[in-house]
Amino acid sequence: MIKTVLFDMNETLLDLTPLKEAFGRYFQDKHVVKYWFSKLLHSSTVIGGLNDYVDFGKLSEAALESVFIENDKELTEDIKTDILGTFKHLPAYDDVFEALERLKEAEIKIIPVTNSSNEMLEAQLAHSGLKDLVDTYYSVDAVERFKPFKNMYQFVLEKEALEADETVLVATHDWDLYGAKKEGLVTAYIKRKKDQYNPYYLKPDLKETHLVRLIEEIIQYK
Amino acid sequence: MIKTVLFDMNETLLDLTPLKEAFGRYFQDKHVVKYWFSKLLHSSTVIGGLNDYVDFGKLSEAALESVFIENDKELTEDIKTDILGTFKHLPAYDDVFEALERLKEAEIKIIPVTNSSNEMLEAQLAHSGLKDLVDTYYSVDAVERFKPFKNMYQFVLEKEALEADETVLVATHDWDLYGAKKEGLVTAYIKRKKDQYNPYYLKPDLKETHLVRLIEEIIQYK
Incomplete structure (x- = not known):
């Protein structure tokens, strides 16, 4: 039986459309935005893999600088703010509120966990209206190691006194689920866009395209 | 004094134009090709970071499948071969032959090290005409862990009985140099394209846009 749901934030609960x-x-x-995001994720994984840590916002900015240089475009402070500032104002996907409500009814804890800094996480929760709906929340600032490295998953399990097999990670990123699965968590993939789940990553236990359906399966899991 | 030069292959010695x-x-x-390559690198780093290993060619294919799915395009076997087959037939950059000759004159060992499989590495060396110019070569197949994780750099140092501070890695990828630098190797960045060296990665000891100039600096290093 699942007692706690960890939620990834960006692209899982929050819509990156802006x-x-x-x-x-x-x-x-x-494809520029995809290239930039993929470059950003690669840098966070390299840095985590080499046992270092840098604020995710700084890495977002460095990746953006490179993309502008590669395209011979000038990146002014205004443009930087225009693009990266959207991160703080991302709306929750339509299916999120009902999904969280269902979890509350089922008395299952709700804990967002993110690669973003604690400051960004607070801003995102406030702006999206999710702050009052969650039990607590964690940024990788707490462990100074990005997901999908084990530090973050282990930290939340210890901090909240959770059993791995009673805890599920909901994410739209296959690499995040892969890391959580390695630590024994139950994993639930919410498919937010058309792409391929990497066939060489550990498979998720559950998979859905609508968050409320996924939550129903989580409530009934095992 | 530098006694051995390790060379990254793809994009460092070999030109990705095809x-x-x-x-x-x-x-x-x-930006599609950049997105695909970045996605591929992210997957290899995730897999290495989670202590697993998959042939780099298989990861290339998986990333390609996703990019086609994301674009609602059908990826036939012919298209797969057309795109990924180019990897085996990449030409060396114009400045490579003279650079390797200068190293030979200086009696410095030349060792390619790559994330590609051993089979791919052999094919690339043969097709590009570089095979007879190198002393030996290693694929991460030998350690089953991708660069920039320490396993590969440590393996080559041990296998060839090299001192880290007498060994330089030449690469066009900042993340590769970052990993090598962490293991104490000297690092030399060959800038092959317009982009930004990630400001949060360890800086290279040397940096040039032409390989012969970089090699001259390596020969005179320390």
Whole structure:
């Protein structure tokens, strides 16, 4: 039986559409935002893998600087703010509120866990209206190691006195679920976009395209 | 004094232009190839970070499958071969032959080290005409852990009985140099394209845009 749900934030609970729109104001190629995000994730994984830590916002900025240089475009402070500022104002996906309500009814704890800094996480929870709906929340600032490295999953389990097999991670990122699965957590994939779950990563225990359906399966799990 | 030079292969010694041209046959958006490569690197780093290993070619294929799915395009076996087959036939950059010759004259050992499989590495060395110019070569197949994790750098040092401070890694990838630097190797960045060296990675000891100039600096180093 699942007693706690950990939720990834960016792209899992929060819709990145404003970020995509911001990139669209400076680039016509629709893959630029994907390239930037993938470059950012690669850098966070490299840094975590080499046992270092840097604020995710700083890494976002460094990746953005490179993308502008690669395209011979000037990145002004205004543009930086226009693009990266969207992160603080991302709306929750439509299915999130009902999903969290169902968890509350079922008396299952709700804990967002994110690679973003604690400051960003607080801002995101406040702006999206999710803050009052969660039990607590953690940024990787607490362990200074990005997901999908084990430090974060282990920290939350210890801090909240959770058993791994009674805890599920809900995420739209296969690499995040892969890391959590390695630590024995139950994993639930919410498919937010058309792509392929990496066939070489550990498979999720559950998979859905609508968060309320996924939550129903989590409530009934085992 | 530097006694051995380790060379990264893809994009460092070998020119990825044929790969970019192949993507151009299926996508108009010039960022697709960058997105795909970044996605591939992210997956190799995630897998290495979680202590697993998969052939780099298989990861290349998985990333390609996702990119086609994301674009509602059908990926036939012919297209797969057309794109990924270019990897085996990449030419060396113009400055490579003279650079390797200078190292030979200076009696410095030349050792390619790559994330590609051993089979791919052999094919690349043969097709590019570099095979007879190198002393030996290693794929991460030997350690089953991708660069930039320490296993590969440590393996080559031990296997070849090299001192870290007499060994330099030449690469165009900041993340590779960062990993090598962490293990105490000297690092030399060959800038092959316009982008930003990640400001949060350890800086390289040397940096040049032409390989022969970089090699001259390596020969005179310390």
